[in-house]
Amino acid sequence: MSAGAVPGAGAGHAAERTGHRPDLGVEPAEQRSTPAERTRFGVWLWLASDSALFASLFATYLAVHGALGTGPGPRRLFDLPLTALATFVLLGSSLAMGFALDALGRGEMHPLRVWLGITAALGAVFVGLQAAEFHRYSRLGLTFARSDFASSFYTLVGFHGLHVTFGVIWLTSLLVFACRRERVDRADFWRFEAASLYWYFVDVVWVVLFSVVYLLGKAG
Amino acid sequence: MSAVTHVPALAPERRSPRAQGSLAAWITTVDHKRIGVLYMVTAMAFFLLGGLEAFLIRLQLARPESTLVPASMFNQLFTMHGLTMIFLAIMPLSIGIINFIVPLQIGARDVAFPRLNAISYWLFLAGGLILNSSWLLGGAPNAGWFNYAPLSSGGLLNPGPDPRGIDFYALGLQVAGIGTVLGGINFIVTILKMRAPGMSPLRLPLFCWTALVTSVLIVFAFPPLTANLGLLMFDRLFHTGFFDPTRGGLVLLWQQLFWIFGHPEVYILVLPAFGIISEIIPVFAGKAIFGYTSMVFAVVAIAFLAFMVWTHHMFTTGQGPLVNSVFAASSMVIAVPTGVKIFNWLATMAGGRLRLRAPLLYAVGFLITFVIGGMSGVMLAVPPADYQYNDSYFVVAHIHYVLVGGSLFAILAGVHYWFPKFTGRLLDERLARWGFWLVFVGFNVTFFPMHFLGLFGMPRRVATYPPNLGFDTLNLISTFGVFPLAAGVVTVLYNMRRAARGGRRAGPDPWDGRTLEWAIPSPPPVYNFRAIPLVRGRDALWVEKVYGDGRPLPAPDDAEGGAHASGGGAGLAPSPGALHLPAPTPLPALLALGVALLAYGAIFSSLILALAGGLGALVCVVALMYDVDPGQAVDPEVEAA
Numbered sequence: 112m113s114a115g116a117v118p119g120a121g122a123g124h125a126a127e128r129t130g131h132r133p134d135l136g137v138e139p140a141e142q143r144s145t146p147a148e149r150t151r152f153g154v155w156l157w158l159a160s161d162s163a164l165f166a167s168l169f170a171t172y173l174a175v176h177g178a179l180g181t182g183p184g185p186r187r188l189f190d191l192p193l194t195a196l197a198t199f200v201l202l203g204s205s206l207a208m209g210f211a212l213d214a215l216g217r218g219e220m221h222p223l224r225v226w227l228g229i230t231a232a233l234g235a236v237f238v239g240l241q242a243a244e245f246h247r248y249s250r251l252g253l254t255f256a257r258s259d260f261a262s263s264f265y266t267l268v269g270f271h272g273l274h275v276t277f278g279v280i281w282l283t284s285l286l287v288f289a290c291r292r293e294r295v296d297r298a299d300f301w302r303f304e305a306a307s308l309y310w311y312f313v314d315v316v317w318v319v320l321f322s323v324v325y326l327l328g329k330a331g
Numbered sequence: 332m333s334a335v336t337h338v339p340a341l342a343p344e345r346r347s348p349r350a351q352g353s354l355a356a357w358i359t360t361v362d363h364k365r366i367g368v369l370y371m372v373t374a375m376a377f378f379l380l381g382g383l384e385a386f387l388i389r390l391q392l393a394r395p396e397s398t399l400v401p402a403s404m405f406n407q408l409f410t411m412h413g414l415t416m417i418f419l420a421i422m423p424l425s426i427g428i429i430n431f432i433v434p435l436q437i438g439a440r441d442v443a444f445p446r447l448n449a450i451s452y453w454l455f456l457a458g459g460l461i462l463n464s465s466w467l468l469g470g471a472p473n474a475g476w477f478n479y480a481p482l483s484s485g486g487l488l489n490p491g492p493d494p495r496g497i498d499f500y501a502l503g504l505q506v507a508g509i510g511t512v513l514g515g516i517n518f519i520v521t522i523l524k525m526r527a528p529g530m531s532p533l534r535l536p537l538f539c540w541t542a543l544v545t546s547v548l549i550v551f552a553f554p555p556l557t558a559n560l561g562l563l564m565f566d567r568l569f570h571t572g573f574f575d576p577t578r579g580g581l582v583l584l585w586q587q588l589f590w591i592f593g594h595p596e597v598y599i600l601v602l603p604a605f606g607i608i609s610e611i612i613p614v615f616a617g618k619a620i621f622g623y624t625s626m627v628f629a630v631v632a633i634a635f636l637a638f639m640v641w642t643h644h645m646f647t648t649g650q651g652p653l654v655n656s657v658f659a660a661s662s663m664v665i666a667v668p669t670g671v672k673i674f675n676w677l678a679t680m681a682g683g684r685l686r687l688r689a690p691l692l693y694a695v696g697f698l699i700t701f702v703i704g705g706m707s708g709v710m711l712a713v714p715p716a717d718y719q720y721n722d723s724y725f726v727v728a729h730i731h732y733v734l735v736g737g738s739l740f741a742i743l744a745g746v747h748y749w750f751p752k753f754t755g756r757l758l759d760e761r762l763a764r765w766g767f768w769l770v771f772v773g774f775n776v777t778f779f780p781m782h783f784l785g786l787f788g789m790p791r792r793v794a795t796y797p798p799n800l801g802f803d804t805l806n807l808i809s810t811f812g813v814f815p816l817a818a819g820v821v822t823v824l825y826n827m828r829r830a831a832r833g834g835r836r837a838g839p840d841p842w843d844g845r846t847l848e849w850a851i852p853s854p855p856p857v858y859n860f861r862a863i864p865l866v867r868g869r870d871a872l873w874v875e876k877v878y879g880d881g882r883p884l885p886a887p888d889d890a891e892g893g894a895h896a897s898g899g900g901a902g903l904a905p906s907p908g909a910l911h912l913p914a915p916t917p918l919p920a921l922l923a924l925g926v927a928l929l930a931y932g933a934i935f936s937s938l939i940l941a942l943a944g945g946l947g948a949l950v951c952v953v954a955l956m957y958d959v960d961p962g963q964a965v966d967p968e969v970e971a972a
Contacts, residue, residue: 144524149443152524156516160550167558167588171573178572178579255569259579262571266562284953302956 147301154305158312161274165316168270169323172263176328180258185328188248194325197240198317201275204233205314208307215295215303224289230310231282234275241272264324271320274313281306359915361445362857363430366452368753370427371746373456374420375824380463381415382820384408386813389777393810395798405794406473407496411463413476414500417600418507419459421734424742425603426455426514429542432749433518435848435855436536438527438864438871438883443520445913446955451514453923458507461930465499472500475792477593477644480574480585484566495934501564502930508553508560509926515549518542527847528886529866533627536846536870537620540627541606544634545599551638552595559588564933583648590641598637600734602630604741605672608694611748612676614842615691616683619870622675629668629675636665646717655714662712669705673698689763690842693744696771700736704729707782722792725785731778743770743823751837755853756830766822773816780805780812845873850883858910858965862886914963922951 144152176185211226245265253261285306289295295303360366388408391400400408434442442448465471473496474483483497522543526535535543562573563585572578574585613620620626640662646655676698685691707729711717720726750758785791787801796802840849847864848855850872862885868874875883925948932941 149520149524153444153447153516153520156519156550160512160516160554163551164554164558167555167591171558171562171584171588174581174584175573175579180578255565256571259572262565262573266565280949280953281956284957288957 147298147304150301150305151308154308158308161312162316165267165270168263168267169319172267172324175259175263178259180260182257182261183248183251183253184260185264185324188251188253189325189329190244190247191325191329193240193244194321197237197244198321200233200240201237201314201317204230204237205311207233208310212303212307215300218294220289220292220294223295224286227282227286227289231279231286234279234282234310238272238276238279241268241275245269268320268324271313271316274316278306278310278313281309356915358920359917361441361449361913361915361919363434363442363445363448364855364857364859366448367427367429367431369452370423370430370455371753373452373459374423374427377415377419377459377463378421378424379820381412381420382817384412384415386817388412389810389813391794392796392806394807395796395800395803397795400794402794403473406792407466407471409792410473410475410478410496410500411466411471414462414472414504416734417476417596418504419455419462421600421738421742422511423455424746425545425600425738426451426511428607428742428745428749429518429538429545429603431753432848433522433539433542434525435752435851435859436539436846437522437525437530438847438860438866438886439521439525440859440863440910441913442517443525444517446916446919446960447513447517449916449919450922450955451510451517453920454510454513454926455507457923457927457930458503458505458510461506461927461934462499462503465496465503468499469495472496474500477589478563478585479582480563480566481576481580481582484563484574484585485570498564498567498934501560501567502934505557505560505564506923506926506930508556510923511549512553512557515546515553518546519550522546527864527866527871530871533624534866534869534871537609537623537626537630538603538606538846541602541609541630544630545602548595548599548602548634548637552592552599554592555588556592559585559592562588568933568936583645586645586648587641590644591638593644594641595634595637597733598633600738602633604697604738605630607741607745607748608676608697609672610846611690611694611744612679613870614748614844615686615688615694616680617686617843618679618683619845619873620675621678622671623869625671626675629671632668633665636661636668640665643712643717646714647721652714659712659714663709666705666709673702673705688842689758689760689767690744690748692764692767693740693747696767697737697740697744700732700740700774704732704736707732720785722790723785724781724789724791727791728778728781728785731774731781735774735778740770743767746823746827748842749848750827750830751841752848752853752855754831754834755837756834757837757841758826758830758834762822762826762829766819766826769815769819769822771819773812773814773819776812777809777816778812780809784809840872845870847871847883850875858912861910910965911962912965914961916955916958916960918951918955918958922948922955925949925951 207226207229211223211230214220214222214226253264255262255265285302288302357365357369360369387400388405391397391405430442430448434440462472472478472483473494478497478500483500522535522539562571565571566573566575572580574580574582576582609620609626640658642650642654642658643662646658676694707725711720711726711729747758747763750756784802784805787805789796789800789802796806837853839852841853842849847866850864851860864871864883865886867879867884871883875881925944925946928944929941929948930944932938932944
């Protein structure tokens with residue numbers, strides 16, 4: 112058995128020379144990437160995937176939120192001033208994140224730490240406001256399994272809250288990282304950029320969520 | 332002549348002693364090749380389990396009114412058979428091959444995120460074990476692989492003692508699915524960002540193209556499943572009513588979200604198969620692939636259409652003639668790019684000097700069975716006719732022609748083709764042929780009669796049937812087919828084991844290959860390429876065989892050196908001549924362990940278990956973020972000595 116042998120390799124290679132002649136030139140090596148570039152791209156893809164997840168939960172909410180059963184509805188529950196406050200808190204944290212990145216770019220460690228801390232703290236305040244909101248709703252009778260509106264509302268909004276919570280943990284760990292160093296190397300910038308991408312994403316989702324769930328809920 | 336490149340390597344196997352052997356080395360590995368092997372071996376074990384389940388199903392159905400397997404067990408068997416084959420066998424087999432081969436074909440030293448790669452594998456293993464542990468912990472899921480609500484979600488149709496099986500479904504698939512998404516992200520970044528210099532998109536091997544497009548499908552198709560499984564879990568654990576129509580929930584919500592995932596999933600299963608066939612046919616026909624660019628466009632078109640056809644799984648749910656017509660049309664349109672691929676493969680073989688070795692045999696077998704499966708698919712895409720086929724054995728025949736005759740035959744082709752690269756050893760060709768013919772004949776004897784069974788009206792998923800309805804003979808024939816099929820699988824596995832232990836040395840390039848994986852030793856050294864290769868055309872190695880001296884030129888300015896491979900890690904300056912590779916770490920396996928505990932905590936409603944697992948997983952994530960990869964320096968000169 113001639114396993115492994117190459118039948119007429121040379122002849123075959125020569126024969127193909129008459130065919131399609133490849134371009135032997137080398138194109139610019141634009142695909143050589145640094146680990147930081149790869150990480151940033153990976154985070155973008157993760158957020159893209161996460162968007163599809165949020166889209167599925169938005170679709171679910173829109174499909175079943177009309178089923179109030181015997182439970183209270185959004186018109187009675189939603190407290191727009193409070194939710195608007197939470198919105199400004201979260202948007203403010205995005206602004207703080209921007210200042211933190213700016214400080215990072217200029218290599219100023221003290222402002223970096225301060226702004227990172229403010230970002231994380233505002234995120235924590237948002238989570239606290241949301242916990243208080245959920246607590247109030249449950250006391251008004253809107254428990255998780257009370258109605259399909261309740262279940263889909265808590266699932267969607269809670270899933271976003273879980274994102275913010277994870278973001279607060281992430282930002283806190285970054286703060287510890289920044290506090291333990293004299294300076295941040297360029298090679299470590301991606302750590303902050305990745306976290307900021309995530310944080311802006313979570314904010315943008317909230318803007319959509321606020322419009323679809325709270326504004327439409329109050330108006331509809 | 333290029334004989335030089337084809338002499339089997341006389342040098343000793345270039346494997347790092349560090350990378351050898353011990354269990355700890357396998358658990359902590361971040362090497363894409365080892366992870367690929369882990370995927371393939373694990374998937375093969377699950378494949379045997381799924382095969383055993385199928386064997387029991389066929390034994391039960393061999394005769395009418397058989398009482399061999401009780402109906403409740405039968406429900407668990409067909410559910411777990413489908414889940415195991417789709418999620419734990421075929422998909423991870425493809426992912427394993429992708430893991431091993433794609434970095435080699437693009438001339439990279441590893442994937443973009445080696446540690447994330449390990450996390451993907453361990454989450455897949457954890458998910459598979461969680462799902463299968465249901466057999467021992469109170470019964471397996473029993474509502475079919477697509478698990479329609481509200482049958483599965485409790486409440487309405489499922490009163491009485493509630494079996495836990497479907498909780499294992501919800502959590503097991505969730506864990507495995509997260510691993511799959513992370514893997515998809517990893518491969519998109521790897522293929523787009525880590526190609527060797529000169530490998531422009533239209534020089535990318537077709538297997539890499541299919542791996543890329545499959546990864547995109549994974550990244551966007553799995554989230555709806557994740558959401559759906561979450562809702563199912565809430566319905567079961569917290570008695571919400573997402574799928575309960577008596578409370579305003581929607582039965583079809585499950586079906587919509589499931590098939591928005593489920594139809595792209597079909598292409599996740601079959602696109603890598605297309606890629607494998609596109610690699611094998613040119614090599615064994617001695618010709619470049621016919622219509623390379625149209626092949627690329629066809630794959631992209633299939634992926635695009637994959638998201639536009641999901642409700643053809645729901646033609647009989649009463650969604651109305653307009654929706655049915657639109658989705659029937661989009662479903663049939665998929666036959667166009669698929670047809671382009673079939674004709675391109677045929678045109679590649681036409682006029683070539685065919686070497687009818689085992690990989691090509693499987694590839695030709697794939698073409699035949701896949702075309703049959705594709706044609707029954709077009710038949711199913713006609714809504715009025717679908718009312719007749721729906722939930723009958725015709726659908727069972729179709730899915731097996733597509734997933735076994737399509738995906739699995741191509742995977743077997745790929746395993747026979749790349750086995751020398753995986754292990755450095757050659758498979759015995761005679762045994763390989765026996766294996767092929769047994770599998771091919773056994774498969775067709777088993778599944779072809781099911782077309783007729785379906786058309787004669789036999790419903791799928793029934794534990795038994797009365798005699799004299801015209802089902803008896805065909806069922807018996809179908810069951811007889813299982814024996815050659817099983818014998819074929821055993822032959823294939825025996826051949827691999829035998830070859831891995833003492834097969835003839837393969838050398839770097841046993842098939843006269845065209846792509847870069849054949850330019851390096853078999854099995855490849857831990858660093859893959861001593862110097863990152865320069866790509867001067869499509870079929871990068873072939874170009875060098877025809878126009879160069881048979882081996883790729885080193886890329887100029889490989890300035891990044893080892894840092895090229897260490898995703899995310901700090902670039903330690905490698906010693907001169909040494910390559911910097913990521914270091915092994917136990918964190919990925921520990922992370923998966925934490926996630927598994929979290930899942931069991933949810934299944935058994937144990938807050939303590941869930942908290943312990945969740946916190947453990949979180950600690951692992953943060954540790955992985957900040958644990959700067961120390962890397963390991965591997966010196967090819969020292970290694971070779």
